[in-house]
Amino acid sequence: MSSQLFRTKSIEALVASAEREDRRLKRTLGPLSLTALGLGAVIGSGIFVLTGTAAAGETLSYHSVLHAPVLDLFLHGSATGSTIGRPGAGPAIALSFLLVAVACGFAALCFAELASMIPVAGSTYTYAYATLGEIFAWIIGWDLILEYAVSNMAVAVGFSAYFNDILDNVFGLQIPPQLAQPMIVGGEFSGAWFNLPATLILVILTVILVHGVRESARTNNAMVMVKITAILIFVIAAARAVDPGNWHPFMPNGWQGVLTGGAIVFFTYIGFDSVSTAAEECRKPQRDLPIGIIATLVLCAILYTSVALVLTGIADWRTLNNAAPVANALKAIGMDGVRRWVSIGAVVGMVSSLLVYQYGQARIWFAMSRDKLLPDVFSKVHRKYRTPHVSTWVAGLAVGIPAGIWDIGTFADLSNIGTLFAFIVVSAGVILLRRRQPERPRGFRVPLVPWLPLLSIGCCLLLMLSLPLETWLRFGVWLVIGMGIYFGFSKKRSELAQ
Numbered sequence: 001m002s003s004q005l006f007r008t009k010s011i012e013a014l015v016a017s018a019e020r021e022d023r024r025l026k027r028t029l030g031p032l033s034l035t036a037l038g039l040g041a042v043i044g045s046g047i048f049v050l051t052g053t054a055a056a057g058e059t060l061s062y063h064s065v066l067h068a069p070v071l072d073l074f075l076h077g078s079a080t081g082s083t084i085g086r087p088g089a090g091p092a093i094a095l096s097f098l099l100v101a102v103a104c105g106f107a108a109l110c111f112a113e114l115a116s117m118i119p120v121a122g123s124t125y126t127y128a129y130a131t132l133g134e135i136f137a138w139i140i141g142w143d144l145i146l147e148y149a150v151s152n153m154a155v156a157v158g159f160s161a162y163f164n165d166i167l168d169n170v171f172g173l174q175i176p177p178q179l180a181q182p183m184i185v186g187g188e189f190s191g192a193w194f195n196l197p198a199t200l201i202l203v204i205l206t207v208i209l210v211h212g213v214r215e216s217a218r219t220n221n222a223m224v225m226v227k228i229t230a231i232l233i234f235v236i237a238a239a240r241a242v243d244p245g246n247w248h249p250f251m252p253n254g255w256q257g258v259l260t261g262g263a264i265v266f267f268t269y270i271g272f273d274s275v276s277t278a279a280e281e282c283r284k285p286q287r288d289l290p291i292g293i294i295a296t297l298v299l300c301a302i303l304y305t306s307v308a309l310v311l312t313g314i315a316d317w318r319t320l321n322n323a324a325p326v327a328n329a330l331k332a333i334g335m336d337g338v339r340r341w342v343s344i345g346a347v348v349g350m351v352s353s354l355l356v357y358q359y360g361q362a363r364i365w366f367a368m369s370r371d372k373l374l375p376d377v378f379s380k381v382h383r384k385y386r387t388p389h390v391s392t393w394v395a396g397l398a399v400g401i402p403a404g405i406w407d408i409g410t411f412a413d414l415s416n417i418g419t420l421f422a423f424i425v426v427s428a429g430v431i432l433l434r435r436r437q438p439e440r441p442r443g444f445r446v447p448l449v450p451w452l453p454l455l456s457i458g459c460c461l462l463l464m465l466s467l468p469l470e471t472w473l474r475f476g477v478w479l480v481i482g483m484g485i486y487f488g489f490s491k492k493r494s495e496l497a498q
Helices: 011-018 031-042 050-056 070-076 090-117 124-131 134-171 196-210 213-239 254-268 272-281 285-314 325-332 336-370 389-405 409-436 451-465 469-493
Strands: 057-062 082-087
Touching: 011 124, 031 213, 031 272, 031 285, 031 336, 050 057, 050 090, 050 254, 050 285, 050 325, 082 254, 090 254, 090 272, 090 285, 090 409, 090 451, 124 134, 124 272, 124 336, 124 409, 134 196, 134 336, 134 389, 134 409, 134 469, 196 213, 196 336, 196 389, 213 285, 213 325, 213 336, 272 285, 272 336, 272 409, 285 325, 325 336, 336 389, 409 451, 409 469
Parallel strands: none
Antiparallel strands: 057 082
16 A cells, blocks of 8 residues: 555656647747746735735734744744734835745745656646655645635635726726625625626636637736736836835844745745646746746846835835735825726736636646546546646636635635645655656756755745644645545546556
């Protein structure tokens, strides 16, 4: 039994299964499209929200042990009823963004090496199958399904609220509350019938994804251009109103504030790993995947740092702890036209994030089905469009229907813990493959192995410990359900078991 659980699937076998005519995806993506996919996933509304929160700091109240970060429980014991202040970075939030980019860069380099070696759909799931064994591949695949689904449910609910606000501000129209709000909020019925915009946007994106990766990439490219334009309009226009006095002192709370700000904005970088889910649809994956992953991280770091510097230059950093710091700062200096662009950029950013994560989620279902760990129907490929249409529709409905019913913003931390867990698996995979197959050609090589991947693992573990105990328990329940499905269904059906 244990031999099957820890048996790895050779890279040759993974590539061969991807080349089967009935299961082969269409290769159409180049480095620019891959970079746009990464930017589409990474840059969302967070750049316009978390930048202010991290600069101003926040006060957290832990009403029970479940709400307290695991690290605080280790250091301080019970946190029931306690209130903890998190000092803001002030103008030095720009430095926080750069430090986080370096920390994420460790994981990004590991992704780039494995992606160049294993150009197959499935991202971290596929890498785990090639390095750690089937049981780890199942765990990480099940984890990625949760990560992508829960993240998009939360984004879809947020999109609905922003979309209704723009309709009101621009056209003077509003969707009735019964059709634009979740049915269940905080475990209680809200009186709404269904959150129609949240579900409808996911159905529209699913149709686009089914029609082809090239069409999906073009749609994403257009949305990425819109939101980058919105960011550049803010940076260039608002730079004229910068008061250098707002930057003094630059580090009001010292390095503690910079590091705390980094912990808050870390999650604005999550998403660059989605580039690796497109490995099977790249024209030259060994070259283009590393370019797409690393270029995504570099460009995001530049854009985030620019926004942080301008925002803290046009407003006192102590006033930025609110739900819409960029919009409110622009309103205070009378730049309403720029403010509208920021709102449009936030909405388009949400849509492009939804598109890329739905794309990635369908590829995870597809890859796991092709390995017989999920039912065969999920690995069917459309005869005309050469896309995994069944997986795409199932993923769309599995996210779209709950997004219309529940307010699942409180579950966003599940996406974060899942992502960090995936980063750890990828970093460990680089170390293992360097030892087991040092002679295998690599389109990209991580420097300073094993130290740099170990540093990546350490950073991810530290950030996982900063998440609430409640998130760890929910993550554990999800994994237990997954193990039940694996031992009851997938283990005896898997390709290796045959």
